[in-house]
Structures are given as C-alpha cells and as structure tokens.
Amino acid sequence: MAAGTLYGVGTGPGDPQLVTRRAWALVEAAEVIAYPAPDSGESFARAIVAEAIRPDATEIPMIVPMRAGRAPAQSIYDRGAAEIGAHLDAGRDVVLLCEGDPLFYGSFMYLLVRLRDAYPVVIVPGVNSLSACAAAQAHPLVARSDVLTVLPATLDDAALGEAITRADAVAIMKIGRHMPRLRALLGGLGLAGKARYTSHASLPRQRALTLDEAPDDAPYFSMILVYKGDDPWIS
Amino acid sequence: MAAGTLYGVGTGPGDPQLVTRRAWALVEAAEVIAYPAPDSGESFARAIVAEAIRPDATEIPMIVPMRAGRAPAQSIYDRGAAEIGAHLDAGRDVVLLCEGDPLFYGSFMYLLVRLRDAYPVVIVPGVNSLSACAAAQAHPLVARSDVLTVLPATLDDAALGEAITRADAVAIMKIGRHMPRLRALLGGLGLAGKARYTSHASLPRQRALTLDEAPDDAPYFSMILVYKGDDPWIS
Structure with a gap:
C-alpha cells in the first residue's frame, strides 16, 4: 500500500x-x-x-x-x-x-x-505575518530596490542596531516583553517616527499603531515594521 | 454619494x-x-x-x-x-x-x-514569493532566531556579499540576467551548496533547483534562497 x-x-x-x-x-x-x-x-x-x-x-x-x-x-x-x-x-x-x-x-x-x-x-504556503502586518498598516513592507531585514526581537541591542542601520526596511518579530527596549533602541536611531506596531494582524482584535501608541506589554504575536523611505515612498 | x-x-x-x-x-x-x-x-x-x-x-x-x-x-x-x-x-x-x-x-x-x-x-495580503519559493523547495525560509535578509539582485557584489555574510538566511529577488554574477558570488562565499533557485513558483512550469542546476538565463520572476543552517536545520 x-x-x-x-x-x-x-x-x-x-x-x-x-x-x-x-x-x-x-x-x-x-x-x-x-x-x-x-x-x-x-x-x-x-x-x-x-x-x-x-x-x-x-x-x-x-x-x-x-x-x-x-x-x-x-x-x-x-x-x-x-x-x-x-x-x-x-x-x-x-x-x-x-x-x-x-x-x-x-x-x-x-x-x-x-x-x-x-x-x-x-x-x-500561507500569507505570512510580514505581508499581514504591512496590509494592516497600509504601508510598504519593501519597495523598489530596497533591502528588507527580518529580525527576531530576542537579538541584543548591538546586533539589532547594526542590522536596522544597514537595511532600508526592517521587520522585528516576536516583540512581547522586548517592547520597552525596542522603543528605546529605535528612538535612539531616530526611527521612532517611521516604526509601526501591529498585533493580531487580520483578526478582529488587530491593533495597527504607531510606535508611540504601542503598549509596553506587547503580545508575542506582534511585529514592528520600519520603512525608512520618505513619504511619498514611491512616485 | x-x-x-x-x-x-x-x-x-x-x-x-x-x-x-x-x-x-x-x-x-x-x-x-x-x-x-x-x-x-x-x-x-x-x-x-x-x-x-x-x-x-x-x-x-x-x-x-x-x-x-x-x-x-x-x-x-x-x-x-x-x-x-x-x-x-x-x-x-x-x-x-x-x-x-x-x-x-x-x-x-x-x-x-x-x-x-x-x-x-x-x-x-497575498502569499508572497518568499513563502512560495520556500514551499517549492520544501526547505526553510527562516527558522528559530535567524536573521533573514531580502536583497534585490541589482545590488552590486560588495553590497550583496556583505549582506549575505551577515544574515542567517537570504532571499535574492529578481534574478534575471544577474544569475552568472550571483553564482560566482555565492560560490566565492562558500555558499553554493546551500543556495536554491526557484522560478515560476507554484505554476506548472515551476523549477525548484539547486544553484548548480540553475540556468544562466534566469527569468525576472525567479529567486535564490540561501539557508545557512546545517541539515537537519532544526531538531
């Protein structure tokens, strides 16, 4: 058989x-x-x-x-x-x-x-969380000839900072208890205004917020997207 | 109205x-x-x-x-x-x-x-080409606490090489005429054996190949995925 x-x-x-x-x-x-x-x-x-x-x-x-x-x-x-x-x-x-x-x-x-x-x-294959969070924000995940880097929040500040600095677009996964640290890190890099926080993408309890609005106690299934391009990001 | x-x-x-x-x-x-x-x-x-x-x-x-x-x-x-x-x-x-x-x-x-x-x-949101190409290969896109970097093939060798070296997993998009150059670059980095080429993912004419098997005249809608983890990549 x-x-x-x-x-x-x-x-x-x-x-x-x-x-x-x-x-x-x-x-x-x-x-x-x-x-x-x-x-x-x-x-x-x-x-x-x-x-x-x-x-x-x-x-x-x-x-x-x-x-x-x-x-x-x-x-x-x-x-x-x-x-x-x-x-x-x-x-x-x-x-x-x-x-x-x-x-x-x-x-x-x-x-x-x-x-x-x-x-x-x-x-x-399924719709992954990158695409789901970008859709929730109605904001680019990555465009043109950009470099996108996907980072787990568990990396230390030095590793995150270096990777964020080098990329054009960044997704930070699995935020959870790392939120206060990530908020400080992105602020220090001058990127707070370009960072967006999404949790439970596509569900009724979805939250699609700016980094400023994001809660300190983020759930595990949440993501920060940073798109560095200036708005309008494409023309 | x-x-x-x-x-x-x-x-x-x-x-x-x-x-x-x-x-x-x-x-x-x-x-x-x-x-x-x-x-x-x-x-x-x-x-x-x-x-x-x-x-x-x-x-x-x-x-x-x-x-x-x-x-x-x-x-x-x-x-x-x-x-x-x-x-x-x-x-x-x-x-x-x-x-x-x-x-x-x-x-x-x-x-x-x-x-x-x-x-x-x-x-x-839709199923993006990252997930589609990984599925075609039945091979990880990214796992555990890996860093994934997505790179357009149009970047020059220095930029590509540096980004590939730093990441745990890499997706190179829009291969087209860049294939011979990418093949040489990945070979020089010792990654030829970990690189996989996919074109037309999910279509009847899909090709899911090793880098060695990949054609020099790759279509625009093709991708190279590199997963650096050793096999078995997870246990």
Missing part, C-alpha cells in the same frame, strides 16, 4: 478569509488533521480553519508548552511525528496546520525534518 | 488555488477590476484570477512597459489612478489586482500613494 502524503498547510495570519483556496479545500477533505496547541487554551492554527474541519476528522493536537525563550522539548515532536507517521503508513494523508506560513519561523519544520525522508511531503 | 473603496488585492504567486478566499470572493463580486499588464502578452495578475472575473466586469488594464532596470513612467500610474478614481467617485468599488503581495515590491504602491488620501483603501 502506498504511504499517505503529509501536507504542511499554512493557515495565514488569523482571518479565516485569508486562508488560501487550496488550504481550505485540503482541510475540508482531510480525514486526519494535526496541529500545534498550547498547554492551555485552543490551537490558533486550528481555530483559523475550524469551520472547514469535518466532524468525523481524526485530530492530532501536539501540545507545545508556550514559554518564551524556551525551545519546546524534542519529545513532543517525536511523539507527534510518530502519530502522524502511523497514519501515513496506513495510507492516509495528513494535513498538518501551521499558522502563517509553514517555512517562515514555523514549528512545522520540526515535523518536516522528522518525516521528510520517509513520506511524500507537499507544502502549501 | 459615498465614494467607493479601493481594494488592493494580492493574488499570490501564480496558482489560482493559492489565492486567498477573501481575494477570490472580492474578484467574483467586482464590477470594476484594475491590473498591471505588459505591453505585449497578458496580465499575470489577471490570469491568476481569470476564472473568478465576471463577464460583465469593467476592466482597467494599466499597460506597464516591461524593461529591466527602468522605472515605468509616472504617467501610466497617473492615468490609471485617474481612471480608478472616476469609478470610486461614482461610488463603485475597485479591485486592484497585484501578483504576489501588494506591499512586497508591488507596483500597487504606485497607485496607493496616488489614491490613499482621497478614498478608503483596504489591502488584502
């Missing part, structure tokens, strides 16, 4: 309407669906496509403790991969949901390295 | 199935649709959603001469904005199609600067 196919499916930033047609159709047809879930509360990736999931689908939640700055235990992904692999061995396709895009800072990659050699894998 | 709304709609990388549900629904409902088109041949953005366009829709093609290295004349966008503005003034919504994502190196921004002050604008 032929093995099933593993579909790594990006669900986009949060609005079910920003799921691609292909991802939606795969979820509607899926007999087996896997997704990461926090140890308390519901899976964000699952919630985005909940309407499309068949009532009789087999669901494989992978419980990933959400603690900032700590890599989740390998055993969680080992166990998830084994459970997914058992379905694939039995000839059943598995749709693995990934919030945003599977290959853009996604936990999908933990499963991909475990399963890629044994099974056919198809990846369905 | 209230003015119409301008929708800047990303159509994704090329596969009509990779259009978001919202973008597809907006096109299906649209009475007025605008899009960039080359001076010969069909509009790529239009082709992606052609199936969804109403037969009675008013179409506004904006003919943009496709000559590498030359900014299209402002007059094209002035004229397009005037034509779109006339519909908005008459209370009709206009769906402006953008291949990929509107705010990621998109020509949509030329219209946005011309129309944003006079009309309500809603931007619908």
Whole structure:
C-alpha cells in the first residue's frame, strides 16, 4: 500500500478569509488533521480553519508548552511525528496546520525534518505575518530596490542596531516583553517616527499603531515594521 | 454619494488555488477590476484570477512597459489612478489586482500613494514569493532566531556579499540576467551548496533547483534562497 502524503498547510495570519483556496479545500477533505496547541487554551492554527474541519476528522493536537525563550522539548515532536507517521503508513494523508506560513519561523519544520525522508511531503504556503502586518498598516513592507531585514526581537541591542542601520526596511518579530527596549533602541536611531506596531494582524482584535501608541506589554504575536523611505515612498 | 473603496488585492504567486478566499470572493463580486499588464502578452495578475472575473466586469488594464532596470513612467500610474478614481467617485468599488503581495515590491504602491488620501483603501495580503519559493523547495525560509535578509539582485557584489555574510538566511529577488554574477558570488562565499533557485513558483512550469542546476538565463520572476543552517536545520 502506498504511504499517505503529509501536507504542511499554512493557515495565514488569523482571518479565516485569508486562508488560501487550496488550504481550505485540503482541510475540508482531510480525514486526519494535526496541529500545534498550547498547554492551555485552543490551537490558533486550528481555530483559523475550524469551520472547514469535518466532524468525523481524526485530530492530532501536539501540545507545545508556550514559554518564551524556551525551545519546546524534542519529545513532543517525536511523539507527534510518530502519530502522524502511523497514519501515513496506513495510507492516509495528513494535513498538518501551521499558522502563517509553514517555512517562515514555523514549528512545522520540526515535523518536516522528522518525516521528510520517509513520506511524500507537499507544502502549501500561507500569507505570512510580514505581508499581514504591512496590509494592516497600509504601508510598504519593501519597495523598489530596497533591502528588507527580518529580525527576531530576542537579538541584543548591538546586533539589532547594526542590522536596522544597514537595511532600508526592517521587520522585528516576536516583540512581547522586548517592547520597552525596542522603543528605546529605535528612538535612539531616530526611527521612532517611521516604526509601526501591529498585533493580531487580520483578526478582529488587530491593533495597527504607531510606535508611540504601542503598549509596553506587547503580545508575542506582534511585529514592528520600519520603512525608512520618505513619504511619498514611491512616485 | 459615498465614494467607493479601493481594494488592493494580492493574488499570490501564480496558482489560482493559492489565492486567498477573501481575494477570490472580492474578484467574483467586482464590477470594476484594475491590473498591471505588459505591453505585449497578458496580465499575470489577471490570469491568476481569470476564472473568478465576471463577464460583465469593467476592466482597467494599466499597460506597464516591461524593461529591466527602468522605472515605468509616472504617467501610466497617473492615468490609471485617474481612471480608478472616476469609478470610486461614482461610488463603485475597485479591485486592484497585484501578483504576489501588494506591499512586497508591488507596483500597487504606485497607485496607493496616488489614491490613499482621497478614498478608503483596504489591502488584502497575498502569499508572497518568499513563502512560495520556500514551499517549492520544501526547505526553510527562516527558522528559530535567524536573521533573514531580502536583497534585490541589482545590488552590486560588495553590497550583496556583505549582506549575505551577515544574515542567517537570504532571499535574492529578481534574478534575471544577474544569475552568472550571483553564482560566482555565492560560490566565492562558500555558499553554493546551500543556495536554491526557484522560478515560476507554484505554476506548472515551476523549477525548484539547486544553484548548480540553475540556468544562466534566469527569468525576472525567479529567486535564490540561501539557508545557512546545517541539515537537519532544526531538531
């Protein structure tokens, strides 16, 4: 019997309407669906496509403790991969949901390295958070011949400062508790007026603010975009 | 009478199935649709959603001469904005199609600067080429706490080399005639084995190759992704 196919499916930033047609159709047809879930509360990736999931689908939640700055235990992904692999061995396709895009800072990659050699894998890209946050701001992510650099907020000030200085456009990911530090850093670089803060892009609780307006206690799923070009940025 | 709304709609990388549900629904409902088109041949953005366009829709093609290295004349966008503005003034919504994502190196921004002050604008993000090319390769775009830098191939060797050296992951856009130079540059940096070439991501004519396999005459819509992490890149 032929093995099933593993579909790594990006669900986009949060609005079910920003799921691609292909991802939606795969979820509607899926007999087996896997997704990461926090140890308390519901899976964000699952919630985005909940309407499309068949009532009789087999669901494989992978419980990933959400603690900032700590890599989740390998055993969680080992166990998830084994459970997914058992379905694939039995000839059943598995749709693995990934919030945003599977290959853009996604936990999908933990499963991909475990399963890629044994099974056919198809990846369905999703709208990533870069594009979602730029849309929320109606402001360029990057234009013309600009250089865009994407930086995790966990980098130290020296590394962030140097990278920000060199780029034309910057996205700082995973803001969380780093906001006060980032605000000071961007202010020191004279870029406070060009920095925009977005959280929960595309969801009803989306906030698209200037850096000045941004809260000090930013959520993990938030981003600062800096576009250095003068307004009008293109003509 | 209230003015119409301008929708800047990303159509994704090329596969009509990779259009978001919202973008597809907006096109299906649209009475007025605008899009960039080359001076010969069909509009790529239009082709992606052609199936969804109403037969009675008013179409506004904006003919943009496709000559590498030359900014299209402002007059094209002035004229397009005037034509779109006339519909908005008459209370009709206009769906402006953008291949990929509107705010990621998109020509949509030329219209946005011309129309944003006079009309309500809603931007619908699309799957951008970063995510599409990573999916084609089934290889990380960026993971963990990596820094990703996006570079236009038009930069000179010194600028490219320095940026590539500093980043953990690199995307080089708009390859075209720069391929032989990029191949030499990446080889000199010892990164040839980590560089992957993708053209026409998600389309039937997609090519997802190693750098060695890549053609010297690359199309404009092609990308090199470099992920420096060792395989397995995540565990």
